Amino acid sequence: MKLQEKLKLYQETLKKDEPANAFNPRAFVFNSFYYFYHDVSFGKFLAYFLATPLLFILFVLLKATPAAAFFTAVLAVRTVAGFRANIDLKKHMEKFVNEYKDIDFNPQPLIYFSVSLTRLFFASLFTAGIYDIYWAYKNWQAVRKYNRENIVPFCRSWLFGLIFIYPLFLRMKKSFQQTKPATPLFSFCAITYTLFYIFDAFFNELNADTKGIADLLLPLLTTFLPTLCLLPIQKAINSHNQKLNSENKPLATFLPGEIITFAASSLLIAGGFWLGYNHTSKKFGADYDFITTSHIHEQIYPEICRKHGYEMKNYPQTFRKINAAQYAQIEKRLKQEGTDLKKMWTEKNSFYKSIITNRLEKSMLKAQQDLADKNGKEPLSIKDFCAYLDLNAEKFLSKETFGK
Numbered sequence: 001m002k003l004q005e006k007l008k009l010y011q012e013t014l015k016k017d018e019p020a021n022a023f024n025p026r027a028f029v030f031n032s033f034y035y036f037y038h039d040v041s042f043g044k045f046l047a048y049f050l051a052t053p054l055l056f057i058l059f060v061l062l063k064a065t066p067a068a069a070f071f072t073a074v075l076a077v078r079t080v081a082g083f084r085a086n087i088d089l090k091k092h093m094e095k096f097v098n099e100y101k102d103i104d105f106n107p108q109p110l111i112y113f114s115v116s117l118t119r120l121f122f123a124s125l126f127t128a129g130i131y132d133i134y135w136a137y138k139n140w141q142a143v144r145k146y147n148r149e150n151i152v153p154f155c156r157s158w159l160f161g162l163i164f165i166y167p168l169f170l171r172m173k174k175s176f177q178q179t180k181p182a183t184p185l186f187s188f189c190a191i192t193y194t195l196f197y198i199f200d201a202f203f204n205e206l207n208a209d210t211k212g213i214a215d216l217l218l219p220l221l222t223t224f225l226p227t228l229c230l231l232p233i234q235k236a237i238n239s240h241n242q243k244l245n246s247e248n249k250p251l252a253t254f255l256p257g258e259i260i261t262f263a264a265s266s267l268l269i270a271g272g273f274w275l276g277y278n279h280t281s282k283k284f285g286a287d288y289d290f291i292t293t294s295h296i297h298e299q300i301y302p303e304i305c306r307k308h309g310y311e312m313k314n315y316p317q318t319f320r321k322i323n324a325a326q327y328a329q330i331e332k333r334l335k336q337e338g339t340d341l342k343k344m345w346t347e348k349n350s351f352y353k354s355i356i357t358n359r360l361e362k363s364m365l366k367a368q369q370d371l372a373d374k375n376g377k378e379p380l381s382i383k384d385f386c387a388y389l390d391l392n393a394e395k396f397l398s399k400e401t402f403g404k
Contacts, residue, residue: 003148007100010093020090027085028078034085040092042137042154043257050264051077057271103148109244110146110175112237113138116250120234123258124227127265129200132230133157134261139168139237166194169233176236179243185232193229200226290326294319295345296360297397304361305386312386318393 027034032048035041052073059069113135115123123131140153156164169190176182241248254262297319302312320327327341334340364382371388372379380388389396 003100003150006150007097010097011101014090014093014097020086021083022086023082024085025082028082031078031081034081035088036154038089038092039152039154040088042158043260044088045154046257046260046264048077048081050267054267054271106148108146108148109178110142110171111241111244111248112142112172114238114241114248114250115234116238117231117234119250120230121227123262124230125223127262128269129223129226130265130268131258131261132226133161134257135230136161136165136168138257139172140164143168143171162197165197166190169194172233172237172240176240179240182236183232186236189229189232193226193233196226196229290323290330291341291344294323294327294330294341296356299345300357300360301364301389304357304364305383305390308382308386310383310386310390312390314390315393315397319397322394322397 024034030037031052032045035045035048055073055076056069059072060066064072115135120131120135124135134157137153137157140151140156143149144151144153156168173182173186173190176186238250298316302316305312331341334344361382364385368379368382368385371385379385
């Protein structure tokens with residue numbers, strides 16, 4: 001439906017002045033997708049879309065059974081949608097009519113989404129790249145508004161962003177011909193960002209054998225570098241917008257959609273970490289604690305010592321020898337699950353490793369200070385302490401002198 005046709009339809013619907021507080025069964029059944037179909041607002045679509053899983057997680061945390069939590073969350077969210085949909089739809093139609101009733105439907109000079117480079121950079125990093133999708137959504141909104149095109153920005157960003165991200169860059173480059181801010185760097189960044197986008201979409205299909213390397217490369221390749229590629233593009237956008245309208249400046253305040261994106265990203269990232277840890281720890285029960293402990297003593301301590309110039313050999317072997325019975329039990333259990341200790345260690349991401357390594361290195365410093373105080377001598381260097389620890393592994397492990 002063209003924008004002119006939609007305007008006419010909305011005007012006719014509003015003239016009927018039907019009551020907006022009636023229950024809407026279609027909204028009850030289709031929930032967020034009812035809002036999506038009527039293009040009511042991205043914020044409301046996202047709120048209803050995320051409300052069910054977030055309420056489900058909340059009820060589970062409150063000790064409800066999964067079945068009861070799911071049923072209650074679905075019923076609550078859909079009931080609210082059913083009673084609110086007609087009200088929200090009427091407000092949407094009134095807003096649309098007020099926005100377009102006096103507009104010339106011929107295409108206008110296109111002003112894109114203006115944000116500062118600093119804001120874009122940190123927002124993208126903070127949300128692990130989810131803000132980039134919102135950024136694309138706002139720019140497709142600008143295309144629809146100024147070009148009078150009947151497109152659905154949500155589809156071209158949140159649902160099918162992989163397909164439409166490069167066409168968005170091409171549209172920008174074409175519209176920039178009026179102001180000529182685009183440079184070869186713009187084209188390079190547009191292509192590179194698109195390649196990163198594709199890489200991110202298919203990253204999880206990598207062979208499991210490369211997962212250890214993948215854990216290290218993932219934050220760099222899927223968040224940091226793509227964000228850097230967006231900065232020259234946003235710089236060109238801001239330059240283009242200011243040349244078309246000298247009063248146009250990057251947004252000073254956060255939009256509601258941005259706030260929702262930040263909040264949803266935080267919950268999704270935290271929820272992902274919690275669910276991943278909870279699933280693994282519940283699956284292996286008490287064995288999971290030993291999997292973590294063995295990883296620390298067999299890999300992380302030797303890695304710390306290697307960093308300081310000492311190759312630890314006796315210590316990890318002694319730990320395995322002392323805990324031989326538990327190793328046999330765990331490895332048997334893991335074999336039944338189609339995995340092994342090395343794979344379980346590898347699955348621990350680089351963020352976890354950096355935190356635990358820093359904590360354990362501090363524990364080693366404290367332990368060597370305690371040893372020096374006990375013997376009345378100067379503290380050893382970490383390298384010398386590693387050598388001392390390696391030679392006296394059985395003594396340290398039996399007494400658990402410092403943190404696991």
